[in-house]
Amino acid sequence: MKNKIIYKADSRGHADHGWLKSFHTFSFANYRNxxxxHFGVLRVLNDDYVAPGMGFGTHPHENMEIISIPLSGSLEHRDSMGNGEVIKAEEIQAMSAGTGVQHSEFNPDENQASQFLQIWVFPNQLNVQPRYQQIGLSKKDRHNQWDQILSPNPEDKGVWIYQNAWFHRADLDQDKSLSYSLKDRANGIFLFVLEGSISIDEVELGRRDAIGFSNEPDFTIHALQNSEVLLMEIPMELPSYLK
Incomplete structure (x- = not known):
């Protein structure tokens, strides 16, 4: 496996604001490394905990693909496009910020905390019309198999974004192996272990560990125990506007 980078869970940046506890895989806010x-076009991977009844006030974004994946609890989203939705576990949300959008996110539940992944991807084109999308997911679709939850194509399964990227989730039983082939051989892979532990190319990864690699068109992961993983296939070359 070439160009391999391992990101251990305990090496991430951490912010504790009381109501918000966040782990940053990449530089974000006050965490600078x-x-x-970034890894390829993957700019942000935040693992966030939001206390009951708390949240992020209205703030702006532009020219970024923003993906939210709740792991437990719920988030209420409001934006300047007129959307007002509650996103829950077993759903995924994608927002193309494009020319500019303002939004807020807060935990509407007064009793249960919200845990979610906040992911930012550099888009492959600037100043698109802002858009919002939210769909449901199904655990049975990812039991011991890859479930595509994001792609570059509006017609495909999952949400879509302005980037040549594909995201998949899988829930693996202990001792199950699962192979993956790149949709685009020029892309790289960022694999994030949500729960459990896996091995890949003799590397063992535990809960919230990750690995990024490229130049590996086909690979296999093996579950050392019951495990949940998020796979992100992404371009490794940054868009021309960032060069």
């Missing part, structure tokens, strides 16, 4: 600014 010049060796961890």
């Amino acid at each position: 010049n060796d961890r600014v």
Whole structure:
């Protein structure tokens, strides 16, 4: 396996604001690590905990693909496009910020905390019309198999974004192996272990560990115990506007 980078869970940046506890795989807010600014077009992977009844006030974004994946609890989303939705576990949300959008996110439940992944991807084109999308997911679709939850194509399964990327989830039983072949052989892979532990190319990864690699068109992961994983296939070359 070439160009391999391992991201251990305990090496991530951490912010504790009381109501918000966040782990940052890449530089974000007050966490700065010049060796961890992005992986290919993957710019942000935040593992967030939001206390009951708390949340993020209205704030702006532009020219970024923003994906939210709740792991437990719920988030209420409101934006300047007129959307007002509650997103829950077993759903995924994608927002193309494009020319500019303002939004807020807060936990509407007064009793249960919300845990979710906040993911930012550099888009492959600038100043698109802002858009919002939210769909449901099904655990049975990812039991011991890859379930596509994001792609570049509006007609395909999952949400879509302005980037040549594909995201998949899988829930693996212990000792199950699962292979994957790149949709685009020029892409790389960022694999994030949500729960459990897996091995890939003799590397063992535990809960919230991750690995990024490229130049590996086909590979296999093996579950060392019951495990949940998020696979992100993404372009490794940054868009021309960032060069």
